[in-house]
Amino acid sequence: MHDEASKTGLTSAEISNLWNTYMNDSLVICILTHFLQTVEDKEIVPYLKETIQIATSHLRDIEGLFMKEKIVKPKAFPVEEHVNLSAPRLFSDMFYMEYMLHMSKFGLTSHAAALAISAREDIRKLYESFIHQAVGINQKITELMKSKGVFIRPPYMSYPTEIDFIKKQDFLTGFFGRRRPLLGVEVSHLYLTGVNNEIGKATLIGFAQVAEETELRDYFYRGSQMSGKILNEIHDVFQESNVPASMTWDSNVTKSTTAPYSDQLMLTLVSSISILGISAYGVAISMSVRHDLGAIYSSFLARAMAFAEDGVNKLIEHGWMEQPPGFADREKIIKKERTN
Numbered sequence: 638m639h640d641e642a643s644k645t646g647l648t649s650a651e652i653s654n655l656w657n658t659y660m661n662d663s664l665v666i667c668i669l670t671h672f673l674q675t676v677e678d679k680e681i682v683p684y685l686k687e688t689i690q691i692a693t694s695h696l697r698d699i700e701g702l703f704m705k706e707k708i709v710k711p712k713a714f715p716v717e718e719h720v721n722l723s724a725p726r727l728f729s730d731m732f733y734m735e736y737m738l739h740m741s742k743f744g745l746t747s748h749a750a751a752l753a754i755s756a757r758e759d760i761r762k763l764y765e766s767f768i769h770q771a772v773g774i775n776q777k778i779t780e781l782m783k784s785k786g787v788f789i790r791p792p793y794m795s796y797p798t799e800i801d802f803i804k805k806q807d808f809l810t811g812f813f814g815r816r817r818p819l820l821g822v823e824v825s826h827l828y829l830t831g832v833n834n835e836i837g838k839a840t841l842i843g844f845a846q847v848a849e850e851t852e853l854r855d856y857f858y859r860g861s862q863m864s865g866k867i868l869n870e871i872h873d874v875f876q877e878s879n880v881p882a883s884m885t886w887d888s889n890v891t892k893s894t895t896a897p898y899s900d901q902l903m904l905t906l907v908s909s910i911s912i913l914g915i916s917a918y919g920v921a922i923s924m925s926v927r928h929d930l931g932a933i934y935s936s937f938l939a940r941a942m943a944f945a946e947d948g949v950n951k952l953i954e955h956g957w958m959e960q961p962p963g964f965a966d967r968e969k970i971i972k973k974e975r976t977n
Contacts, residue, residue, distance in 0.1 A: 647706055651760050652962045654751035656711060658767070659699045660959070661747070662692040663713035664906055665740055667720050671897040672733045675726035680785075681733055684777055688737055691770045698763060711959055714902055724897035727843045731787055732889040738778045739836055743913065744771035791828045792880050794821055816927065819878045823930060826921035830937070831871045831882065833917060837910050838864035839889050844903045847896035853904060856951065860907065860944055867937055874933070901957040904948060911945035 647655075666689055673685045696713075703710045728736075748771060752764035782788035819827070838861050845857035875882045896903075918938040922931050952958035 645757055647708075647760070648756060649962070649964070650754045651751075651757060652708065654747075654755070654764075655699050655702065655760070656962050658747070658751065659696060659711050660713050661743075661909070662695045663711075664902065664909065665689075665692045666696075667714050667716055667898065667902055668736070668906070670716050671720050671722065671724070672728075672736070674722050675897075676730055676733055678730040680781065681730055684737060684774070684781065685733070687777075688740075688774055691774065695767065702759075702763075708962075713959070714905075719899040719902040721895070721897050724847075724895040725891070725893045727847060727891055727893050727897055728839065729889040729891070732839060734778060734782050734785075734787070735836060735889075738775065738782065739833075741771050741775035741778060744768075745775065789832065792824055792875075794824070816877070816929065819874075819880060820926065823925050823927065824875075824878075824880055826917075826924055827871050827874060827880075827930075829917065830921060830934075831868060833914060834864040834867045834871075837861075837914065838868065840910065841907065843890045844907065846890070846892075846894050847898075848903060849896060849900050853900055853951070856947065857903070857907065860911075863940055863944060867940075870933060870937075874930070901952075901955070904952055904955075904957065908945060908948040908952060911941055911948060914941045915945060 669685050669689050669692075673682065673689065676682060676685060700710050702708075745768065748764050748767040752761055752768065755761045755764060779788060841857045841861035841864065845854050845861060848854045848857060872882045898906075915938060918934050918941060922934045922938070925931055925934060949958065
């Protein structure tokens with residue numbers, strides 16, 4: 638492993654994944670540091686501390702790799718610059734648990750994707766360890782929430798008792814005529830879409846209350862309204878098929894108007910959440926057979942893409958968006974050489 642690492646450079650995929658992991662873990666540390674400062678339920682404290690410790694170890698591991706490879710590390714989000722520890726809590730303890738669970742799920746998928754596309758053995762081993770850590774946190778938070786009776790399970794359905802084959806094209810029907818009952822996989826993605834938007838809505842409502850800039854308060858509030866409409870549309874689909882919908886978490890946001898985080902950090906986090914939503918909608922489209930569901934997800938996707946683009950534009954306008962690693966601009970280099 639050492640010999641390969643010393644002879645073989647990092648690929649563009651490996652550099653990009655390490656860079657993204659560093660940025661995401663830096664965000665997580667900032668968010669959870671304020672959670673830890675304000676949490677009331679002492680049972681949650683060890684899990685907050687462990688998650689912060691894991692994210693911090695990721696930063697150290699990646700910094701060591703970048704130093705060895707002579708790659709500049711990202712500035713990311715130093716806690717002292719982006720977290721106001723004296724600000725009162727903005728979210729409930731229930732939200733703290735749900736946020737950690739959500740981040741562990743994201744870690745499972747992103748680390749697995751990074752492992753799958755990595756070639757160098759030391760990078761593969763690194764992401765393998767990251768996956769094991771994400772599994773551990775996910776398991777612990779799930780058990781904690783189940784013990785408190787606040788873990789939201791996907792809807793139950795009847796067990797299949799016989800083998801059957803599809804015989805009619807109306808299996809795909811969604812716009813006209815009788816719609817067939819939802820498949821288990823379709824309900825799963827609708828459920829995940831609902832959970833993601835409930836977390837997003839609560840986050841956006843909280844950030845809308847505390848953001849310093851009026852423009853950002855309006856942007857966050859617009860996002861919360863968008864998530865609310867998506868939740869209503871999902872509820873309508875569930876209701877039509879007699880599938881129980883999940884709970885809502887608006888009560889998880891306090892009345893505080895003091896920002897625990899910088900505007901830059903909040904806008905970056907919202908942009909990251911929007912990108913995750915876009916990815917999830919794309920997967921849901923591919924897994925939903927009924928025509929009307931594809932149209933619904935396409936609508937969600939268009940709205941999320943427009944909202945995310947607005948967020949990226951605001952980050953760029955403020956000079957808050959750190960440049961991800963990229964290939965050299967050969968045209969720019971050639972033109973510069975000719976003018977010198």
